[in-house]
Amino acid sequence: MDWISPRSLNRLGMLNMNRRNVDYIARYNERSSYPLVDNKLKTKLVVAEYGVKTPKLLQVVKQQHEISHFREMAEGLVGFAIKPAKGSGGKGITVITGRDEDSFIKASGARVGTPVLERHLTNILAGLYSLAGTPDVAIVEDLVESAPSLARYSHQGVPDIRIIVFRGYPVMAMLRLATTASDGKANLHQGAVGVGLDIGTGKSLNAVQFNRPITLHPDTGLALQNIDIEDWEEMLEMASRCYEATGLGYMGVDLVVDAHQGPLLLELNARPGLAIQMANGRGLLPRLRAVESLKRPHFTPRERANYAMETFASL
Structure with a gap:
């Protein structure tokens, strides 16, 4: 694997945080679209x-009294994920992978009882994990079972793919x-591994x-160095389609490859990091400028994905 130092990366057009915030997030992201991506539901x-x-x-918990229904709903489930709708950075997400x-x-192997999960739901409703500490909603989703070809590379957590759109x-x-x-989370700031992917091939x-x-x-x-993502073209098209869905001009799209359902969207991020x-x-800048300079933008997600694969493929 070739490595390029941060200094060399600057010369290759690395986008810094100030430029990202001013030239791309502020310029291309309408404030009215933020609630769509800041709320997972x-x-x-x-x-x-x-x-x-x-x-x-599987379930949406909006009020304290609805937590009692969680016990009934979870009775027959082996695995699921509890998430705060307005959480960020993976905070407040609890993944259950089995029963004893x-x-x-x-996911870490620790065992917890129903009362612990009910208290966690209460904390979510109170806004303990929300972006601004405001009251939140808890969502319970089906467990994502990562495709074995990728799962083996990750440790106690589902690997995901971040695509900047x-x-x-x-x-x-x-x-x-x-x-x-x-701690089993795919968060680079906390110590997860980031593997760069060739847009042309995955x-x-x-x-x-x-x-x-x-x-x-x-x-x-x-x-x-020899990882190959399944369903790569489909994933790029899915990511591209999120532009029509949200209207956000600059965002991070987080996907996972499920063993049974194929690519699934986990969440969107209107302020994706630069790691x-x-x-x-x-660097991102040459690619962003290439898109900005297009005289005739492509209208369909498939056309945009194909353009990206052809134009930004690593040589």
Whole structure:
């Protein structure tokens, strides 16, 4: 895997936070669209109208008295995920992967009882994990079972794919792999591994942890240079379709490959981070400018995905 230093990356057009905020987020993202992406429940509902699949919704808990229904709903379930609708950075998400008599088994292997999960739902409603600390809604979704070809690279967590979409064009992508350091979450700031992906093929390019180059996953020990994402063209088209669904000109689209349902949308982000550039070993600016300079933009998600695959493929 070739590695490019941060200094060299600057010369290759690395987008910094100030420019991202002023030239792209503020310029291309209408404030009226933010509630669609800052609320996971609203996201699920709006993207469904545009043919973008998400994990099956099992329950919505809006009021304290509805928590009693959770116990009944979860009685026959082996696995599920509880999420705060307005949470960010993976905070407040609890993933249950199995049962042991009256106990639920978390992704980490820890066992918890129903009262613990009910208290967690209460905390979500109180806004403990919401962006502004305001009252929130809890959603319970079907468990995502990652495709084995990707699951083996991740440690105690579902790997996901972050795609930066600009004006409907997928311009850069990375695979995020959970680690012990990240506590099973695909969050690069907490220590997850970021693997840059070739937009043209879905194959791995470079890998980083804490912005430092690595070639092996720190927990699984697997080499990271020969990863090949399944259903790559479909994923790019799904990401592109989120532009029509939200109207956001600059966003992060987080997808997962489910073992049974294929690609699913996990969430959208109107303020995606910039570590994806380190994972790819190249900057975003040249690609963003290429899209901005298009004289005749492509009108369909498929056309935009095809353009991206042809134009931004790594040589």
